[in-house]
Amino acid sequence: MRILLAAALLFVGASALAQQPPAKTMTASQDTFLKDFAETRRFMSGRPVNPRITPDEKTVLFLRGQPRAPVQTLFAFDVASGETKELLTPEAILKGGEETLTAEEKARRERMRVSSRGFTSYQLSEDGERILVSLSGKLYVVERSTGKSLALNTGAGVIDPRFSLDGKQVAYVRDHDVFRIDLATNKEHRVTSGGTAKKTHGLAEFVAQEEMSRFSGWWWSPDAKLIAYTESDTSGVENLSIVDVMHPERGAEDYAYPRPGKNNAKVRLGITPVTGGKTVWVQWDAEQYPYLATVDWPKAGSLTVLVQNRTQTEQKLLAVDTATGKTRELLTEKDEAWIDLEQTFPKWLESGQGFLWYTERNGGPEVELRNADGSLARSLVKPEAGFRGLARYSEKDGTLYFVGGPNPSESYLWRVKDGGAPEVVRPGTTGPAVETGSVSKSGGLAVVTHASPTSMPRTYVARADGTRVGELPSVAVEPGFTPVVEYREVGPLKFQSSLVRPRNMKPGQKLPVIVEVYxxxxxxxxxxxxxxxxxxxxxxxxxxxxxxxxxxxxxxxxSKWQRAVHLDFSGVTLEDQVAAVQALAAQVPEVDLQRVGIEGWSFGGYMSALAALKRPDFFKAAVAGAPVVDWLDYDTHYTERYLGLPQQHPEAYEKSSLLTHARDTSKGISPLLLMHGTADDNVYFFHTLKLSDALFRAGKPHQLLPLSGLTHMVPDPLVTQRQYEWVMNHFKQHLAK
Structure with missing residues (x-):
């Protein structure tokens, strides 16, 4: 197990430890808050997650952790009585044993941003009678009527398990191949063969998981007689290595990581009988459309694949003949800049007579109803409605439920019938909020999670008309205060903004500003x-x-607003942050424009470092966490979407690189603190090392804090606590008078 502690602080350049002023101390209550904030996972541990309505609408299943430990347990909420009971615990299954994960499962959870333990997900059979859970790479089926659990006779290291549509079988990936198990006999059968670490069967490749949100690499046929699976060949992909710097004797872990302009995994889709046999390979122009973005095998309708070209300016939706592997085109989408991928679509209707489709060709997110041949029937959700996610579509009455809204800082559950005006569905809540929701298959019940400027997330069960039935209980620790937040639009471009002041602030008192950026x-x-x-x-x-x-x-x-960064990450992104602070100062006299700092993580870390390098005259201090330093070193699917291929647009990569600005000796640098997890397999630690080296050679002092053994997430409570202590000490040193 890797050590999860900050390793060391390295001062690079003119600074020396002895010259640093003593750290500014916090009050006892501030210390207590930060400790609670870290240990409770931002006060989120212990709240209901992943709610799912059973087909009969009598029960809502959900997962919930402990207040200070993210070990999740499965619960059931009874709609009629409002009572909640615990169905299954990890302790009951492990019987005192230790939870263990394979390297593949750890990587998959990292891609899904899952840091909890215990039951991290579950699946409900189509009839709602059985629940499938995974723990320590093994599978268990729970009979809801009796509460009895059955341990499936699988080998260890099971990944991505799912019921067949009839609920009689479970398939999964193990040892780089697809297997299935017959629940009646509890006997395992091999479906595919020949899978290896370099040529996997049934596993989504890195960019599919990290950037496409396609976390699966296999799919059941509706009749459970066939399985479609990906073969992902990474033998031609460049390998990057990660070494546990605290334990070099353990050697390195290699990862196939495709960088811009270099080889991607070669992915193809095969169809094979579940009993084994010859694979039929799906045919499309993989040279022109190398990305297999989405696969959908609906109960009725065609096996459908969505493929993209390398720069993601064109994608085709194809229907597959499962007997021959031949495909026919249903539709094509094009965009001069890029196409945003929405993994939920296509969404085939229960009847198979058409499907829902997502497009931005008319300037914003729009949901269309398409006929089975791909032709347009009508638009269901217009671009101005602010669609963000599909909750349910009821074919019987033409009602579509979605999450979103026209205000980008708010979100609600909406329903729209036959493409008419959307109506908000709120479970007895009022005022501005951020809500997410799902709706039962028959459309009679909804689950809505509500959070507002003055309340933490609460999950309500409601009728589809918004009438509240009950609430899924939380055991989370509640914060000791409510933030005082001001929301406004600032500047001619009406940037959405939020501002938090000290609770004991004196009116008119000039204060330094910290911009929290992404x-x-x-x-x-x-x-x-x-x-x-x-x-x-x-x-x-x-x-x-x-x-x-x-x-x-x-x-x-x-679309136009978002695509303003096409071929340049370093232009309007930073200009708008500067303009927004200046516009805020015009409305809020307490803003001290001479003392502005900035901090962020990942892309926000990139922005913070960019601000320190490109606008040291404006941003007087910066903290950059896990920054992408050179976009030539990030992954293909994300980077090439926005900056194009480096062979075609080298200038986009040059001006977007932090190294370009670090080497510019005509400008100085703001006091900059870099922090980065040494085991990060998304934005590799060498990004920060490259920036530190370039700054050192350019004579630009800075500080570097490696977080030993940490990945792109920082789930360790102690590291979280120490991390923000360092952040605030940095700003107190350089911004406070």
Missing amino acids: AGPTVTVVHKSMAPHLLSQWMADQGFLIARFDGRGTPLRG
């Missing part, structure tokens, strides 16, 4: 929700104004 093309940071601002309030109470802005390049404000 600014990338997949995430917004301004949400009308309490949870994201808890740490912001803790930071503000130490004598700062904490601000967030969503500028051009971020989603939810239309």
Whole structure:
């Protein structure tokens, strides 16, 4: 097991440890909050997650951890009585044993951003009678009527298990091949053969998991007689190695990681009988469309695949003849910049007479109803509605439920009938909020998770008309305060913004500003929700104004707004953060424009380092966590989507690279603290080392904090606590008077 502690602080350049001022101390209550914040996983551990409505609408299943331990247990909420009972615990299955995971499962959870333990997911059979859970790479089926659990006779290291549609079989991946087990006999059968670490069968390759949100590499046929599976050949992909720096004697772990302009995994889709036999390979122009983005094998309708070209400016939806592997085109999407992939689509109707389709060709997210041949029937959700996720479509009455809304800082469950005006579905809640929801198959019951600027997430069970039935119980620790957040639109471009002040602030008092930034093309940071601002309030109470802005390049404000970063990550992204702070100062006189800092992680880390290098005149201090330093070193599917192929657009990579700005001796650098997990297999640690080296050679002092053994996530409570202590000490040193 890797050590999960910060290893060391290295001062590079002119600074020396003895010259540093003593760390500024926090109050006892601030210390207590940070400890609680870290140990409770941001006060989220112990709240219901992954709710699922049974087909009869009598029960809502969900997972829930402990208040200070993310070991999740399976629960059932009875709709009629409102009572909740515990169905299954990891302890009952392991009987005191230790939970263990294979390297493949650890990597898969990292891609899915899962840091919890115990039951991290579960599946409900189509009839709702059986529940499938995985623990320590082994499978268990729970009979809901009796509560009895059956340990399936599989080998160890099972990945991605799922019921067949009739609920009589379970298939999964083990040892790089697909297997199935007949529940009646509890006997395992091999489905595919010949899979290896370099040529896997049934596993999604790295970019599919990390960037396409396709976490599976195999699919049941509706009649459970066939299985479609991917063969992912990574033999031609460059390998990158990670060494546990605290234990070099353990050697390195190699990962197939495709960098821009270099080889991707070669992926093809095969169809084989579950009893074994010859594989029929699906045929499409893989040279022109190398990415297998989505596979859907519906109960009725065609086995369907979505394939993309390398730069993701064109994609084709193809129907597959399962007997021959031949395909026919259903539709083609094109975009001059890029196409955003929505993994939920196509969504075939129960009747098989058509499917739902997602497009942005009309300037924003739109959901269409397509006929079975791919032709357009009608638009169901218009671009201005703010669609963000499908909750359910009822074919019988033409009602579509979705999550989203026109305000990018808010989100609700909506219903729209036959393409008409959307109506919000709220379970007795009022005021601005961020809500997510799902709807039962028959459309009679909904589960809505509600969070507002003054409340942590609460999950309600409601009728489809919004009438509340009950609430899934939480055992989470509640924060000791409610953040005081101000939301406004700032500047001519009306940037969404949030501002948190110290709770004891004196009116008119000038204070330094810390900008919490992401600014990338997949995430917004301004949400009308309490949870994201808890740490912001803790930071503000130490004598700062904490601000967030969503500028051009971020989603939810239309295609043109998001595509402003095409072929350049270093332009409007940073310009808009500067303009937003200046616009905020015009409205809030307490903003001290002479003391502005910035901090972020991942793309936000890139932005923070960019600000320190490109605009040291404006940003007087920066903290950059896990930054992408050179986009030539990030993965293909993400990077080439926005910056194109490096062979075609070398200038895009040059101006977007932090190394370009680090080597520019005509500009100085703001006080910069770099922090990065040494075991990060998403943004590799060598990114930060490359930046540190370039800064050192350019004579630009900075600080580097390696987080030993940490990946791109930081789930260890002690590391989280120490991390933010370092962040605040950095800003107190360089921004406070």
